[in-house]
Amino acid sequence: MSCSLVISVIIPITNVLPDLAGPEASVAELTDFICAAQIAKSADAYLPHESKLPNIYIENGTHKKRKFYECEILKRKKQRGYGSNSFGGDNETIRLPKPMIGFGVPSEVTELCPVFHRALPDAAIGPPYFYYENVALAPKGVWDTISRFLYDVEPEFVDSKYFCAAARKRGYVHNLPINNRFPLLPLPPRTIHDALPLTRKWWPEWDTRTKLNCLQTCIGSAKLTERIRKALERWDGVPPLNVQKYVLDECRKWNLVWVGRNKLAPLEPDEVEMLLGFPRNHTRGGGISRTDRYKSLGNSFQVDTVAYHLSVLKDLFPGGINLLSLFSGIGGAEVALHRLGIRLKNVVSVEISEVNRNIQRSWWEQTNQTGNLIDLADVQQLNGDRLEQLMNSFGGFDLIIGGSPCNNLAGSNRVSRDGLEGKESSLFFDYFRILDLVKCIMGRQQ
DNA sequence: TTAACTATGAACGGTATA
């Protein structure tokens, strides 16, 4: 991975541009430089054809790159106004809605069904359509930065507990229409008891949970559930309140469910698949370990939620779509589109994990897809020439979808919750880079 | 029997929101 190079790039840039960010540069200015540096690491890839670009880019050697950075920085500054702050400032604009239903959820699941209207900024209007996803509860300022880069589109925050039996608080930035959405059918079970009927028999009255918490990448251990069992066995009947609280705290933390008398267990991989809207055994086979199944699933989309947002594409593209899927994981976007009945004509899927690529490839074959699947490993290697070559072969992308790594944003991370500049999460800037490149190329082709 | 590799268990706070 060349991510580690990013950090080393940041310092020289602040040094070579003292007029813009000297040692006294504010946090906001430095943040801009960092953002620019993320793009800069792929600056050559960013520029598709020098001959087609404005003169400012056409200079010799490294000077070209420097001009490019300057241009980017000034553009960002102009966009948001000088002096605003991306981190920890008190002038943040983006707040999480309550209830977290974004621009609406299927009317069957809530009484609250306000009619939303939104006007997209001109720069955000496609083609292509784009759809970006990440954790809602990111450090302060992260969603402001994401939104600013993605053409100032307002994020849509949705908790998947309105679609299935497990919570999943996520933000989505997209330029799709928001009217006339429809959900996947059948609607998935929305309570723990409906989703996991076998647990009903053992569920004690004092465990009042009806929804699971967010399905994460790790599960509770057998030792933990054994400890809980022993703690409960000391009491015949209802345990005292302090024991109840201990057990419930662990249940909530690890998403444990009741599978026997005094017996709790973490969800099985196929239960996680079901809750997230994937076909049973989607992640099975191909030599993947149980641990890795949890990891791949924990990193994935909730299919029903994403499909609801993507459903508007069905009427727009009756003949099917060409899809660029970045950080595609186990193929949540592809599964969502397939379940919506939208034909996948050409899919360029970029995913760093080999087992995930295998999972997606075998799903592609099992579902008898008639389109063409091209899988690539590294978004950082996807440059303008390769994109243009791909797009020339089938006429551009209709949708660019992806959820970039959340490792450095997620609340569970006690070690490296470094925000968008973190090692993995900085790949967001590659999502933006590639999206902007495709917009640029498609704009030229029209 | 080793050694190398793989899978699992357990400990590890802090931020943000209500």
Add this chain to the structure above:
DNA sequence: TATACCGTTCATAGTTAA
């Protein structure tokens, strides 16, 4: 105050191959 969180790291058990 209470609750939730697409996680990381290291030790060790378990497995494979020579």
